[in-house]
Amino acid sequence: EAAWNKSAFDAKTLDTAMSAMGAGKPVESADVQITAPDIAENGAVVPVGVVSNLPNTEQISIMIEKNPNMLAATFDIPAGTLPDVQTRVKMGQTSDVYAVVKADGKYYMAKKEIKVTLGGCGG
């Protein structure tokens, strides 16, 4: 089990986060699907699901490009677990949301814009 990836979670840009994850520049893939609303009325609780149809999916990460810390979560998928996870994230503003998938040692991604009516990171 990997230790918490501080440098990836602390990263302030997509490129630094990707590089701290070892993902480099992932290839866009139609086999990675993001399930999320087009418009989120409440940025504090935005449901995001990711399904990977890539064989040997080992890891799924969710990143929110315009959040101060863009990496939201990384899920390690052992053999026997389906590459299909859902969670809820905070979004401060309208942003692209990335799903980054590691499959067979290579990285792939998909992205989807979610419009946020009321930001969920303020206070």
Next chain:
Amino acid sequence: MRIRAAAKEGVTEVRVLMSHVMETGQRKDSSGAVIPAHFITELTAKHNDKVVLSAQFGASVSTNPYLAFKFNGGAKGDKVAVSWVDNKGDSRTDEVQIS
């Protein structure tokens, strides 16, 4: 935390609702002082004694985190346990039986 695990046609679906502030460290209180970050960093789910999911969270996961995932196998009465640790070293483990 509330955990539901249900087996159907050879697949167990697990849904977890944790209770946690998930404070980002970006917010300020009414006096302008930064509210320190306080969030779950690591989570592990086990089916009996086998790890079926491990996750790392950042502060962008919503307050009272929700998680749903599926694994192959699992039978009624088997145990599913979920544990988390946060950035202050607090931890929690809860367990349910698959229905």
